[in-house]
Amino acid sequence: MKVRNKSGNENIKTSGTSGTRKIKDEPNDATSRICLALALVPMGRVVTYGSLAELAGLPRAARLVGQTLRKLPKDTRLPWHRVLNAQGKISLPEPGAERQKKRLENEGVTLLNGKVDLGIYLWPKPGEL
Template structure:
């Protein structure tokens, strides 16, 4: 049996992030067993099809921020998806203490 690709491992982890929670790029990489590949998580997400069902928007950076440039359309889209999920932003940040997924 073939070992899943690192992208598949990331997708599997991201698919488990529950509504109202976030995970960091590094956390996804670590849970996938690839702790040094946080940047690859971001690359993998950037290559998802537009109509993906994967909750990609629940992955944010280690500072609790969305990685897209503020005020860009992708930033606004990710922020509104997270807010619809019940995640609260304070001064542009998400409280990782409060919202970070603890599998």
């Protein structure tokens, strides 16, 4: 059975399940907010999935940030490579992890043992916004 959610996107309810699944991948308000916040991250700085969610006004939505980044077009100009996990590590599998590492290093971000020092590179620092 097809249903429409509050934002007008079409969902599908499958029998025997308790929920619905989105069947359209149209941008929504959350996606737009994540992309706008990501565009603000300056070169040579990084954010965590959780802090990007907070910046987008979506607290506790770190997984949504990851899902949104995964759906970005390959040729996006958004700085997806500046997003790391809460430990300052790259979460992507290869070969994406190597691409992300190279992009960060090209911006002057240092990775030591596969980890970025968030004390140095995390954005924003208190008072920067």
